[in-house]
Amino acid sequence: MAATLESSAVGPLTAHAARLSGVHKTFGQGDRAVVALGGVDLQVAPGEFVCLLGASGCGKTTLLNLIAGLDRPTAGDVEVNSGRPAVMFQEAALMPWLTAAANIELPLKLGGIGRAERKARTRELLDLVRLGGADKKRPHELSGGMRQRVALARALASALHTSDDSRPSLLLMDEPFSALDAITRDVLQGELIRLWRATGAAVVFVTHDVREAVRLGERVVLLSSRPGRVVQEWRVDGLSGAEESQAVDVINRRLREVISNHAA
Numbered sequence: 001m002a003a004t005l006e007s008s009a010v011g012p013l014t015a016h017a018a019r020l021s022g023v024h025k026t027f028g029q030g031d032r033a034v035v036a037l038g039g040v041d042l043q044v045a046p047g048e049f050v051c052l053l054g055a056s057g058c059g060k061t062t063l064l065n066l067i068a069g070l071d072r073p074t075a076g077d078v079e080v081n082s083g084r085p086a087v088m089f090q091e092a093a094l095m096p097w098l099t100a101a102a103n104i105e106l107p108l109k110l111g112g113i114g115r116a117e118r119k120a121r122t123r124e125l126l127d128l129v130r131l132g133g134a135d136k137k138r139p140h141e142l143s144g145g146m147r148q149r150v151a152l153a154r155a156l157a158s159a160l161h162t163s164d165d166s167r168p169s170l171l172l173m174d175e176p177f178s179a180l181d182a183i184t185r186d187v188l189q190g191e192l193i194r195l196w197r198a199t200g201a202a203v204v205f206v207t208h209d210v211r212e213a214v215r216l217g218e219r220v221v222l223l224s225s226r227p228g229r230v231v232q233e234w235r236v237d238g239l240s241g242a243e244e245s246q247a248v249d250v251i252n253r254r255l256r257e258v259i260s261n262h263a264a
């Protein structure tokens with residue numbers, strides 16, 4: 001993929017879309033302090049697809065918020081070498097009064113892109129997420145899966161078109177498919193892989209579903225709970241069907257160990 005090949009030309013100092021070094025995050029103070037992250041080191045290469053996996057409450061969302069610049073670490077460094085990262089959440093969070101097309105167009109408008117280019121890019125993105133015929137519909141007229149497609153197109157609009165072209169795009173996804181039924185989730189996972197290949201954006205995808213992490217990611221990063229730390233990583237790209245099932249078993253076992261250690 002082009003973005004992967006280009007990464008070697010970027011040079012060692014900038015060969016990452018995001019880099020976290022010794023990141024700590026504590027909420028509150030004194031007796032009530034919650035150490036959400038206790039020293040996280042993580043690098044995401046340009047164009048890489050990384051899945052963050054962990055039990056509920058282990059700090060996945062906190063980590064994503066830090067990369068997005070929505071919050072600051074208590075200690076450590078978060079470096080992001082991309083345009084403004086785009087974020088996609090579990091709920092589509094669309095503007096209810098705007099059509100599907102207008103929701104996708106909004107970040108382009110806010111990014112100061114001219115009307116003709118905006119319309120053309122929106123049309124391309126609608127086609128990319130296979131919603132060409134639903135452009136004039138408002139969110140309440142769409143199914144949950146369609147709303148997530150609009151949210152995906154909007155995130156891509158924001159990641160790809162407000163970023164300075166010399167820097168890689170970064171898409172941050174917080175359990176974006178977890179509220180969907182199994183069939184719609186399966187379809188959208190396939191779409192996401194297709195879009196990721198087509199755009200070359202780096203993706204950090206948060207999930208607590210091991211199967212989803214292995215299917216989507218090139219790398220799966222397991223976090224421990226309270227404090228959240230990187231426990232183990234696996235490369236999971238290019239696996240055959242049987243190897244993929246094996247990886248799911250191994251990672252599931254390790255996830256259960258991490259959860260039971262925490263509970264003990």
Ligand SMILES: Nc1ncnc2c1ncn2[C@@H]1O[C@H](COP(=O)(O)OP(=O)(O)OP(=O)(O)O)[C@@H](O)[C@H]1O
Binds near residue numbers: 054055056059060
């Ligand atoms: N603003 C906040 N104030 C206080 N505590 C917080 C705040 N945000 C998160 N926490 C705590 O930090 C820890 C990590 O939360 P976070 O939402 O990042 O976990 P998560 O892994 O995303 O969870 P889930 O999978 O359930 O969404 C939790 O113990 C949570 O209660």
